[in-house]
Amino acid sequence: MVHTDGAAADVLVAGAGPVGLTAAAELRRRGIACRIVDRLPARLPYAKAVGIQPRTLEIWDRMGFVRTALEAAVPMRGQLTYVNGVEQPRLDLVLPPEVPYRFAALPQYETERIIEEFLAGFGTRIERGCELVSFVQDADGVTCRLATPAGEEEVRTRFLVGCDGAHSTVRKGLGLAFEGGAFPEEYMLADVELDWDLPYAYGVRAMHHDARGAVDDLLVCIALPGGRRYRVSMMVPPELSTAPPQGADAVAHGLEGGRAPELGHIQAVLDRLSPQPTTASAMRWSSVFRISHRLVDRYGQGRVFVAGDAAHIHPPTGAQGMNTGIQDAWNLAWKLALAVRGAGGPGLLASYDAERRPVGEEVVGRTVRQAAEGVQADPEDADTLMMRQAQLLVGYRGSPLVQPPGPEDEGGPGPRPGDRAPDCGGLSGQIAAYPVRLYDLLRGRDHMLLLYGPGPALDGLAELASAVRGSATGRVGVCAILADAEAEADRGTPVPVYRDGRGEFARMYAVREPAAFVVRPDGYLGARLCPPTVSGLAAHFSGVFGS
Secondary structure: OEEEOOOOEEEEEEOOOHHHHHHHHHHHHOOOOEEEEEOOOOOOOOOOOOEEOHHHHHHHHHHOOHHHHHHHOEEOOEEEEEEOOEEOOOEEOOOOOOOOOOOEEOOHHHHHHHHHHHHHOOOOOOEEOOEEEEEEEOOOOEEEEEEEOOEEEEEEEEEEEEOOOOOOHHHHHHOOOEEEEEEEEEEEEEEEEEOOOOOOOEEEEEEEEOOOOOEEEEEEEEEOOOOOEEEEEEEOOHHHOOOOOOOOOOOOOEEEOOOOOOHHHHHHHHHHHOOOOOOEEEEEEEEEEEEEEEEEOOOEEOOEEEOHHHOEEOOOHHHOHHHHHHHHHHHHHHHHHHHHOOOOOOOOOHHHHHHHHHHHHHHHHHHHHHHHHOHHHOOOOHHHHHHHHOOOOOOOOOOOOOOOOOHHHOOOOOOOOOOEOOOOOOEEOOOOOOOEOHHHHHOOOOEEEEEEEOHHHHHHHHHHHHHHHHHOOOOEEEEEEEOOOOOOOOOOOOOOEEEEOOOHHHHHOOOOOOEEEEEOOOOEEEEEEOOOOHHHHHHHHHHHHOO
16 A cells, blocks of 8 residues: 655655765755655664764764764784785875874774664664655656555655665666676675784785785774774685675675675684684674675655665775765765755755766766775875875865865865865854864854955955855855964954964965855865955855855
8 A cells, every 4th residue: 555654854865874864964964854764673783884083083073973973993004915925015094194084994884873762862763664666757756665664655756866875776776887897806894803913993905816916815803993903804705605696786885695604714714824823703793795896876866765785885995985875975965955945046955966976987987096006006196195095085066066266276285175174273262261163163064164364355355255245145154364473353344353373375376365255065166266356255155055
């Protein structure tokens, strides 16, 4: 029996993994009515994706729950590598001091718990055992059919977001191409305790090369919360190996049911490859998994979109997958929130594909290269490589939603429109006696206009602020950052004022003269205007919000 449910929502999110939860949480944080459904009856206790990139922690900071994640995670300080029993140079995960967060490890079930609890704070809970089975969209919305424990349900929603994994119903319903290939190797995953005394918070990668130099045995261990607990992965022994699924619709990627390695399988690999004698114990779960690499031809159509594994799958090298999916969801959610309110420009939603599909293409290509040849497959200097692995170099230069590049943007210092807005410290207000970070000012905000200049320029900056507030009421926050360490704002200043006492903002943003920076809700620069003008700001915001 099909019935139409009265609990319609502006957005329906299919899939309650980290990507779907991020989309739903950001929508609800912005006051958008949202439902999130998942076919599973409960959260899976698997430490599938465990690496948390610094950029993801910046996202969680902006959303408001990073402290909870930091307290649950453990640091990832680097990697110990061994080839045929010989220790190789240690890899230390080092980032510039102005980057606010380092690399971390957190089991996927903990990531899901944290975001789910944050989402519940807005009165929204996952509808478990509820599966999207089909949908039809038209000019005004999407009609979705759900299979629920009580029977089939028909739901009308304005937008549908498919975060439903590698076998996505949403992707198939849109008829999106999902081209790519698969690795022939199969791997074992397990969550175990190891009694070695290797350095804390370092991952271990131990390989054996055959006579031709090819890897014929592999052990990768990532530290998890819980003292001696690790997520280990290794090649599947012959007795557990099977042929991949066949058929035009088959995507051989992810955990497979029915073949759970036993502790003895794990111990056998440790006995061969562990850099120290160690015994595995207290196994929480194990599974076999396969790896594919695929990318959709577009990230959405009309009112329906895909994100995460529904849009791109690839090797887990460098912990890129889940983190890339979380950024997909965040990029899409703030745009959907504007579209639901009728406050978005005509090209706002189309910019999701324009910005995120090139990122997915780069990540798929890079992880495939690194899986085959190692991290050294990318000939970058060590600092650039580390920033890229941390996903801090993801950017949207050339996006239709950011200010077009000017002559000064070619090789100019400092961040440009489309780049990540860097953090900085040393900002002080007129009342609080302690310095704050720029990210403290951005937390929980939407678009932010940062007006920079010396104290005497404040009157002109206030005029700009008034013009922006008049044309984008409630959608753009404004604050002024004064270059003079001792400058004081006049009474009645219409915007909050902070002083760049240590010159960190000027250094990080490579600016000395009056300037305006528009920081988007996802932490990227939408515009950089030197000098700032009302017409320049109006031109930028018209592309985001429409006329």
